[in-house]
């Protein structure tokens with residue numbers, strides 16, 4: 250092999266190894282951080298913390314696009330994105346280290362500092378949250394320096410001479426930059442293997458500890474039983490569920506219930522340690538409540554449909570469950586709270602969650618007699634972790650973002666003037682009453698169906714107002730009354746069905762609902778921001 254070609258190949262091998270060193274350094278950092286996070290708290294993982302910070306800073310339009318495009322996988326996509334960026338950064342750090350070990354070390358350290366500052370600065374974050382990233386940063390520096398040093402035996406220039414690279418092996422290495430000697434290569438691979446093995450070890454151990462923490466939390470939740478509610482839900486009226494193929498069931502099973510939140514990691518709280526506080530303006534007697542305190546009170550059980558303001562026309566972010574909880578209004582009364590309509594000084598109830606989320610509801614709405622509650626049960630079991638265990642708020646008639654705080658930690662009485670909650674800071678409306686909406690579940694859009702009688706069916710909702718009618722039309726023709734299934738109250742959705750004599754061809758089906766106040770859904774299409782989408786849902790189907 251010609252010497253020039255040899256030198257070129259050597260350079261590339263060095264670069265490849267240096268890039269690999271950077272990536273290994275990043276892997277080591279994440280692995281060590283994983284282990285530390287298991288000792289501090291899971292939310293202090295660098296990727297979780299950075300991801301959370303990105304979510305909080307993402308412009309509303311991008312967030313809306315991400316939810317539309319990726320649905321509930323949006324969080325996975327975000328984490329893959331972060332890891333991709335991290336990999337690119339790590340490759341750069343490795344290559345920089347090949348030129349200057351010191352600069353490479355600084356790059357690796359910056360990574361740790363960035364994670365640390367982000368983690369500690371998260372809502373609900375504190376100084377210990379910085380530890381995993383800092384220790385991870387130290388690991389990254391160590392790995393990149395140790396590995397890249399083995400690649401640089403011949404490059405001891407004036408600037409680098411100060412660095413203690415001299416070992417017996419190093420002095421034996423060829424002085425000229427060129428092909429890595431087999432000795433260098435072996436030394437590098439040995440060091441890299443050690444780093445990789447150590448990373449795998451601490452990463453796996455950390456992961457193990459974290460998941461055993463999860464398993465403990467799960468076991469603790471499994472061992473709970475929610476007492477029989479003193480005021481149980483009335484049985485569903487016969488026929489509330491039309492049981493039509495493709496139609497969302499009246500009661501959404503917990504496993505199918507939609508999930509919308511900003512938590513990259515679902516908090517797994519211990520109900521035995523959970524406490525909440527009710528305080529703020531107009532609160533004469535602050536309340537502090539444990540989970541036990543809540544279970545010992547008179548519990549109510551209600552069917553209530555929950556809807557997300559981010560739900561597009563025809564979208565999936567709506568579900569109906571049978572909630573068990575403590576009525577909220579009497580609790581507020583006990584604390585001395587009066588609604589503004591009775592001269593109380595606070596018009597906004599801010600619910601805060603353990604991860605620092607804030608949601609604001611109108612006090613008048615919460616105290617107007619509707620079944621606003623601190624929910625502990627969902628469809629006969631303790632709340633699932635993802636839906637807010639151990640305690641969340643539910644207020645019929647309000648979109649989730651202004652009412653349904655999960656992983657509740659405190660309730661503060663304040664005013665809309667004085668405090669902007671999380672979503673309001675991000676351009677959503679401060680008040681979010683649910684808009685009347687209807688959805689065609691079957692047939693699905695773009696389905697091909699045989700001609701003949703076809704049940705067109707779906708759901709319609711106008712929580713706390715009620716649905717009075719649903720109409721369907723085909724190809725812009727006359728509106729036809731659908732048959733409405735009964736519902737237990739005005740706080741749930743209603744199923745509907747209309748029998749269509751379908752003739753061959755391509756057809757467009759449209760639906761609109763009229764609520765119990767006499768309002769018919771507007772045809773005008775508006776997007777979800779700032780206070781919920783409007784428009785008629787339609788599907789196009791082919792009849793054979």
Ligand SMILES: Nc1nc2c(c(=O)[nH]1)N[C@H]1C(S)=C(S)[C@@H](COP(=O)(O)O)O[C@H]1N2
Pocket residue numbers: 506507508509510511512555556557558602603606608635636637648649650653654655656
């Ligand atoms: N702590 C917390 N609570 C939250 C949210 C959140 O991001 N964090 N999102 C809210 C929104 S926007 C909705 S629509 C509902 C969704 O509740 P679910 O995930 O149980 O369906 O929770 C609400 N409560």
Ligand SMILES: [Mo]
Pocket residue numbers: 509556557558559648649650
């Ligand atoms: Mo939402």
